[in-house]
Amino acid sequence: xxxxxxxxxxxxxYWSCRVLFQVLVIVGLCAVLGKAFRLQVVEHSIWVxxxxxxxxxxxxxxxxxxxxxxxxxxLLSYSVPQRxxxxxxxxxxxxKKIASHxxxxxxxxxxxxxxxLTGARHFVWLKRHLxxxxxxxxxxxxxRGLNLVSEYKRFYPYRxxxxxxxxxxxxxGTGLEGIEKSFDDVLQGCTTPVGQMRxxxxxxLWLKPSAPPEPAESYGVKLTIDAFIQYLAxxxxxxxxxxxxxxxxxxxxxxxxxxEVLAMVNWPYFDPNLPAKKDAxxxxxxxxxxxxxxxxxxxxxxxxxxxxxxxxxxxxxxYCEAGQCKLAGHTIKDVHPYGWLTMQxxxxxxxxxxxxxxxxxxxxxxxxKYIQGFGFGSLTGVQLPGEVKGLLRPHRKWRPIDLATxxxxxxxxVTSLQLTSAVATIANDGEYSxxxxxxxxxxxxxxxxxxxxSPKLRTVIHKKTADQIRAMMTSVTQEGGTGVNAVPEGYTxxxxxxxxxxxxxxxxxxASKKYTAVFTGYIxxxxxxxxxxxxxxxxxxxxxxxxxxxxVFRNIAAKALPYLGVMPSVPHPAPGPSLRQANANPASxxxxxxxxxxxxxxxxxxxxxxxxxxxxxxxxxxxAVAVNAKKSQEKPKTSRHDKPKVxxxxxxxxxxIGLY
Amino acid sequence: MxxxxxxxxxxxxxxxxxxxxxxxxxxxxxxxxxxxxxxLLGISLVLCAIFxxxxxxxxxxxxxxxxxxxxxxxxxxxxxxxxKLEWSRFRDPYRxxxxxxxxxxxxxxxxxxxxxxx
Numbered sequence: 001x002x003x004x005x006x007x008x009x010x011x012x013x014y015w016s017c018r019v020l021f022q023v024l025v026i027v028g029l030c031a032v033l034g035k036a037f038r039l040q041v042v043e044h045s046i047w048v049x050x051x052x053x054x055x056x057x058x059x060x061x062x063x064x065x066x067x068x069x070x071x072x073x074x075l076l077s078y079s080v081p082q083r084x085x086x087x088x089x090x091x092x093x094x095x096k097k098i099a100s101h102x103x104x105x106x107x108x109x110x111x112x113x114x115x116x117l118t119g120a121r122h123f124v125w126l127k128r129h130l131x132x133x134x135x136x137x138x139x140x141x142x143x144r145g146l147n148l149v150s151e152y153k154r155f156y157p158y159r160x161x162x163x164x165x166x167x168x169x170x171x172x173g174t175g176l177e178g179i180e181k182s183f184d185d186v187l188q189g190c191t192t193p194v195g196q197m198r199x200x201x202x203x204x205l206w207l208k209p210s211a212p213p214e215p216a217e218s219y220g221v222k223l224t225i226d227a228f229i230q231y232l233a234x235x236x237x238x239x240x241x242x243x244x245x246x247x248x249x250x251x252x253x254x255x256x257x258x259x260e261v262l263a264m265v266n267w268p269y270f271d272p273n274l275p276a277k278k279d280a281x282x283x284x285x286x287x288x289x290x291x292x293x294x295x296x297x298x299x300x301x302x303x304x305x306x307x308x309x310x311x312x313x314x315x316x317x318x319y320c321e322a323g324q325c326k327l328a329g330h331t332i333k334d335v336h337p338y339g340w341l342t343m344q345x346x347x348x349x350x351x352x353x354x355x356x357x358x359x360x361x362x363x364x365x366x367x368x369k370y371i372q373g374f375g376f377g378s379l380t381g382v383q384l385p386g387e388v389k390g391l392l393r394p395h396r397k398w399r400p401i402d403l404a405t406x407x408x409x410x411x412x413x414v415t416s417l418q419l420t421s422a423v424a425t426i427a428n429d430g431e432y433s434x435x436x437x438x439x440x441x442x443x444x445x446x447x448x449x450x451x452x453x454s455p456k457l458r459t460v461i462h463k464k465t466a467d468q469i470r471a472m473m474t475s476v477t478q479e480g481g482t483g484v485n486a487v488p489e490g491y492t493x494x495x496x497x498x499x500x501x502x503x504x505x506x507x508x509x510x511a512s513k514k515y516t517a518v519f520t521g522y523i524x525x526x527x528x529x530x531x532x533x534x535x536x537x538x539x540x541x542x543x544x545x546x547x548x549x550x551x552v553f554r555n556i557a558a559k560a561l562p563y564l565g566v567m568p569s570v571p572h573p574a575p576g577p578s579l580r581q582a583n584a585n586p587a588s589x590x591x592x593x594x595x596x597x598x599x600x601x602x603x604x605x606x607x608x609x610x611x612x613x614x615x616x617x618x619x620x621x622x623x624a625v626a627v628n629a630k631k632s633q634e635k636p637k638t639s640r641h642d643k644p645k646v647x648x649x650x651x652x653x654x655x656x657i658g659l660y
Numbered sequence: 661m662x663x664x665x666x667x668x669x670x671x672x673x674x675x676x677x678x679x680x681x682x683x684x685x686x687x688x689x690x691x692x693x694x695x696x697x698x699x700l701l702g703i704s705l706v707l708c709a710i711f712x713x714x715x716x717x718x719x720x721x722x723x724x725x726x727x728x729x730x731x732x733x734x735x736x737x738x739x740x741x742x743x744k745l746e747w748s749r750f751r752d753p754y755r756x757x758x759x760x761x762x763x764x765x766x767x768x769x770x771x772x773x774x775x776x777x778x
Binding site: 062064074075078079080081132155157158159160161196197203204205206207211212214215227228231 | 719720723724726727730731733734737738741742744745748749751752753754755
C-alpha cells in the first residue's frame with residue numbers, strides 16, 4: 001500500500017480548499033456586483049423613482065386671491081384660509097358615534113352626517129370652511145378617517161356696502177358676479193408647487209439652498225367706489241324706500257371731473273357673506289342691468305340736441321296748448337296746463353307738449369344722433385359684468401309718436417349709470433367720458449401695477465350749449481321749479497325731475513298705479529363735483545321725482561360734499577326756531593355760552609326755506625293755474641297765457657301720457 | 661519627510677563612550693516614514709469623514725428646523741390675515757352705527773340739539 005505523505009496530502013487539501021474558498025468569494029462578489037449592476041444600472045430609473053416618491057413631496061405655496069379695496073384703501077373683499085372637513089367613507093370606525101359628535105360641533109343634522117359617513121364614496125365633504133373653533137373641536141375628536149384641509153374663504157368685511165358691485169365668488173374661489181367676476185383673471189391666485197423632502201415618518205425637512213417661498217397674495221383691484229359715500233347713499237335711499245314703501249331703488253354717484261363712480265347703490269341690499277346667492281333679484285346690479293323709462297329727465301337731452309343744432313334758441317317760446325294737444329295722431333297732456341313757455345321754462349316746468357313739439361321739430365335722425373352721443377343705447381364700458389345697452393330703437397323705425405314721446409322720456413330705456421354719465425357730460429362742458437369703476441390694479445403691498453383712466457371720448461355738445469343747459473337745470477332746483485327739494489343747505493344744485501309710468505309686462509300697457517320717480521343732476525351748480533341720479537321704483541303715497549327722489553339727492557350731497565372737501569358756497573341762512581346759535585368766541589364759550597345759547601327765533605329765511613321745500617309737493621297737487629296766474633302778474637309782458645286762458649285743470653280728465 | 665531621511669547615514673553619539681558610527685537601514689526608515697504618513701492621512705481622513713457626517717447631520721437638523729419655522733410662519737401669516745379681516749370688520753360703517761346706537765345710545769341729533777357755530 002502506498003503510503004501517503006501527510007505533508008503532501010495536507011498541502012493538496014489545503015490548496016483545493018483555498019481555491020474553492022476563493023472561487024466562492026469571487027462568485028459571491030460577482031453576485032453582489034451583478035446585483036449592484038442590476039440595481040444601479042438596469043433598474044436605476046425604477047429605484048430612483050421609488051426613492052423620490054418616498055422622500056420627496058410637493059406642497060403648494062398658497063397664493064391668496066387678490067383683495068378688493070375702495071378708493072381710500074378700505075378692504076371690501078379679502079381671502080382668509082379656513083379648514084374644511086372631509087371623510088374617507090370606508091375608513092370610519094363608528095359612523096353613528098362620530099356623526100353624533102360632529103353634529104354637535106358642526107351644527108348639522110346627525111342623520112345627514114351619518115349618511116355621508118356610511119356612504120360608499122371614498123371622499124366626501126362633511127363641511128366646507130369651518131370656523132377655527134369648529135376645526136379645533138374636530139381635531140379634538142381624533143376620529144379615524146376624518147381629515148381637515150386648508151381652503152380659502154372670501155370675506156366681505158363691509159357686508160352689504162357695495163355688495164352688488166363687489167359681487168362674490170363660488171366655493172372654488174372663482175368670481176361669479178360683480179368685480180369678482182370681471183377682474184377674475186387679475187384676482188385669481190395661482191398656487192406654486194414646490195418640492196420638499198420628508199423622512200420615513202413623513203416629517204418634512206427643507207434641504208434646498210434657497211429659502212422656502214412665502215405665501216403671496218395675487219394682484220388686487222382698487223375701486224373708484226368710496227365706501228363712506230356708498231354707505232351714506234345706501235342709508236338715504238333706504239329711508240326713502242321705507243317711507244314710500246317702494247319696490248326698489250338705485251343711486252349712482254359720479255365724480256364729474258374724473259368720471260369715477262363713487263357710489264353705485266341698489267336696494268334691496270345684498271350681503272355677499274350670506275349664502276343667499278341664488279336669488280338673482282338680490283345680487284343683480286340694477287344700475288347697469290335694468291333699464292327704465294327716464295321720464296322727464298330726458299327732456300334735458302332733447303333740449304341739448306335742439307339748442308346745439310340751432311333748432312331752437314334759449315329765448316324762443318313755445319306754446320303748450322293749455323295742457324293738452326293732439327300730436328302725431330295721439331293726445332299728449334301736461335300735468336299742469338301752460339300757455340307760452342321759454343326754453344328754460346320748458347325744462348323748469350317740465351312740459352311734455354313742448355318737449356314733443358321740439359322733438360318733432362328736431363327730427364328723429366338728429367335727435368337719435370345726440371341720444372347716442374350721450375351714451376344711451378350702448379354700453380358704457382364700465383368694468384362690470386351684465387351691463388345692458390338700454391332700449392333704443394333705430395331712428396328709422398321711429399314713428400312720429402315715438403319721436404314725440406321720446407322727447408319726454410318714453411319709448412326709450414336707459415340705465416341709471418347711463419343717465420348719470422350723460423348728466424356728468426353736461427356738467428363737463430359736453431365732453432363725454434365713460435364711467436370708471438376700477439382705478440388701478442395693485443400688488444400685495446399696495447403698489448400700483450396698472451392704472452385706469454377715463455379718456456374724453458367725444459364732444460357731444462358745444463360748451464355754449466352746455467352752459468345754457470346748465471342754467472336751465474339750475475332753474476329746476478330754484479323756487480317754482482320741480483326740483484326744489486334737491487338743494488342742500490348752503491349749496492346750489494342743478495338737475496331734472498322725472499316721473500315715468502311703468503309698463504305692465506302682462507298687459508303691455510302702462511300700469512295705472514305704477515311709477516318710477518327719478519331725479520338726476522349735479523352739484524354744486526357753479527363748479528360741478530358730483531353727478532347723482534336717484535331712481536325709485538314704484539313708490540306708494542307719492543310718485544313724483546321731485547318729491548320722492550330729490551330729497552335723496554339732497555341728503556346724499558349734503559353729507560358727501562363736505563366729506564370731499566367742497567364747502568358750502570351759499571351764505572348760511574339764519575337758524576330756524578329749534579337751532580341754537582353759539583358764539584364761536586372762545587372766551588365767551590368758556591363762560592358757558594354754548595350750553596346757555598338762547599334759541600333764535602325763526603327768521604324770514606327759514607320760513608322761505610320751508611316754503612321752498614314744500615313747493616314741489618304742493619305743485620304736484622295744486623292746480624297750476626294759481627301758480628301761472630301769480631307768474632303772469634310778476635311778468636305781464638312774458639305771460640305764458642297769451643292764448644287761451646285755462647280756468648282749471650282736472651286730473652280726472654284722463655291719464656296723461658307723460659308726467660314730470 | 662521621506663526625502664530627508666532617504667540615503668542618509670545616522671551618526672549616534674553615546675555619552676561616555678566612543679564615537680559609534682551606526683548606519684541605519686534605509687528601507688526600515690522608509691517604511692517608518694510611510695507608516696507615519698499613512699497614519700496621519702488616515703486620521704485626517706477619519707476626521708474629515710466625521711466632520712462631513714457632522715455637517716450632514718447639521719444640515720438635516722437645520723432642514724427640519726427650517727421646515728418647522730416655515731410652518732410657523734404660514735400659521736402666523738394666517739393669523740395676521742384673520743386679524744386684518746377683523747380690523748376691517750370693525751370699520752364697517754353699519755357695524756359702527758349699530759355699536760353706537762345699541763351700546764352707547766348714540767343717535768343723530770334732533771334739531772333742538774344742534775348748535776350753530778358762528
